[in-house]
Amino acid sequence: MTVSPTLDARFREAAAAAGLLDVAYDLAETPIGTLLVARTDRGLCRISYDPQPEREAESLAHTFGVRVLRAARSIDPVRRQLDEYFEGKRTEFDLPIDLRHQAPFSRAVLDRLARVPYGHLTTYGALAAEAHRPKAARAVGTVMNRNPVPIVLPCHRVIGANGSLTGYGGGLERKELLLKLEGALQPALSDAPPAAPSPPQFDV
Amino acid sequence: MNVSTGHFRRPRKQSSRGLKAAPQAVPPFESFYEEHRDAVLRELRRLVGREAEDAYQETFLRALRAYGRLKHADNLRAWVLTIARRVAVDHYRRREVAPVVVEPETDSRPAYAELGELADGLPHKERAAVVLRYGYDMSYAAIGAALGSSEDAARQAASSGVRRLRRRLGGERQGPGSPAPADNHLTTSDEFSLTQRPRAETRRMQ
Numbered sequence: 001m002t003v004s005p006t007l008d009a010r011f012r013e014a015a016a017a018a019g020l021l022d023v024a025y026d027l028a029e030t031p032i033g034t035l036l037v038a039r040t041d042r043g044l045c046r047i048s049y050d051p052q053p054e055r056e057a058e059s060l061a062h063t064f065g066v067r068v069l070r071a072a073r074s075i076d077p078v079r080r081q082l083d084e085y086f087e088g089k090r091t092e093f094d095l096p097i098d099l100r101h102q103a104p105f106s107r108a109v110l111d112r113l114a115r116v117p118y119g120h121l122t123t124y125g126a127l128a129a130e131a132h133r134p135k136a137a138r139a140v141g142t143v144m145n146r147n148p149v150p151i152v153l154p155c156h157r158v159i160g161a162n163g164s165l166t167g168y169g170g171g172l173e174r175k176e177l178l179l180k181l182e183g184a185l186q187p188a189l190s191d192a193p194p195a196a197p198s199p200p201q202f203d204v
Numbered sequence: 205m206n207v208s209t210g211h212f213r214r215p216r217k218q219s220s221r222g223l224k225a226a227p228q229a230v231p232p233f234e235s236f237y238e239e240h241r242d243a244v245l246r247e248l249r250r251l252v253g254r255e256a257e258d259a260y261q262e263t264f265l266r267a268l269r270a271y272g273r274l275k276h277a278d279n280l281r282a283w284v285l286t287i288a289r290r291v292a293v294d295h296y297r298r299r300e301v302a303p304v305v306v307e308p309e310t311d312s313r314p315a316y317a318e319l320g321e322l323a324d325g326l327p328h329k330e331r332a333a334v335v336l337r338y339g340y341d342m343s344y345a346a347i348g349a350a351l352g353s354s355e356d357a358a359r360q361a362a363s364s365g366v367r368r369l370r371r372r373l374g375g376e377r378q379g380p381g382s383p384a385p386a387d388n389h390l391t392t393s394d395e396f397s398l399t400q401r402p403r404a405e406t407r408r409m410q
Contacts, residue, residue: 007261
């Protein structure tokens with residue numbers, strides 16, 4: 001006897017609505033592949049490229065608590081904003097982000113990162129300087145690499161001082177695609193970007 | 205409510221010849237749910253039939269409420285089936301609850317209070333079946349659900365419990381074969397948190 005999709009969905013929704021989850025997650029289809037999107041009651045806590053849901057669930061449970069459940073409706077707002085972003089209709093995300101488990105330096109860097117506007121580029125060194133650690137470009141690279149919520153926190157807008165794309169957690173092709181989507185790659189870096197948006201909300 | 209015994213404490217170390225079985229870490233709820241949901245639905249269909257879907261949701265919501273406090277993951281199947289059975293019992297109890305009737309003055313205590321004591325000394329299953337049937341006026345289907353057995357087995361247990369009581373009480377106070385007196389006092393079984401008032405007309409065993 002198997003559980004019908006309706007019954008299954010009803011339970012998942014009820015669980016989320018009752019506030020009983022440490023983490024709700026679901027997969028989201030985007031032009032750059034399937035993403036796993038997860039949130040806590042404080043906000044968005046993870047976006048993963050090429051996810052292996054079981055491993056992700058383990059890791060989320062380890063960080064946020066074992067009550068991790070796939071619950072499609074819970075991440076609908078994120079899904080919607082991602083769709084708009086990929087359609088070119090959204091230049092900033094309006095989503096709270098749960099960074100409570102980030103170390104202070106990472107949090108400071110991610111906070112700066114959140115202010116890099118759509119279509120703009122910055123460098124690891126510049127972010128390090130903004131976080132008052134001008135020599136920590138390499139450490140900033142590590143923070144970018146471990147960015148819990150890529151795309152929404154735009155680590156794709158961070159490149160090497162020599163103008164090379166350097167690297168990206170989701171693969172360089174994706175970094176390139178995102179920057180092209182934002183019109184940041186061509187023509188040159190110095191091109192005028194759109195008006196600077198306000199940074200996303202944080203809940204840290 | 206503590207929905208299980210044992211799962212909220214770390215299991216005792218099972219050591220034999222120096223081998224320690226480490227308690228299993230609690231998996232993400234998602235894996236737990238995926239692994240046991242079919243079995244839970246099957247059990248609930250057996251216990252409450254067409255109303256299994258509501259009971260299914262209630263079972264996993266209860267499990268979820270307690271899940272964050274689990275200390276180990278040993279035998280989660282048994283744990284969640286226990287919750288399912290309790291949900292089934294509550295479900296029957298809700299359905300069968302009767303308006304409180306003013307009871308005759310002869311005895312101010314409810315029938316189940318008398319019956320528990322009276323039935324002390326019966327084998328476990330028979331005692332439970334007798335108390336639930338005659339003290340609480342539960343149906344045999346509901347008793348079966350409570351005891352994790354079938355309706356027939358519940359009927360069997362109640363009737364052999366009554367026979368045993370008759371033999372015993374008959375020897376003690378009344379003629380053989382006469383029904384048990386209703387003025388004995390007893391406490392409720394600690395296995396079932398029985399709290400509802402029984403129907404007045406079922407206060408005597410027949």
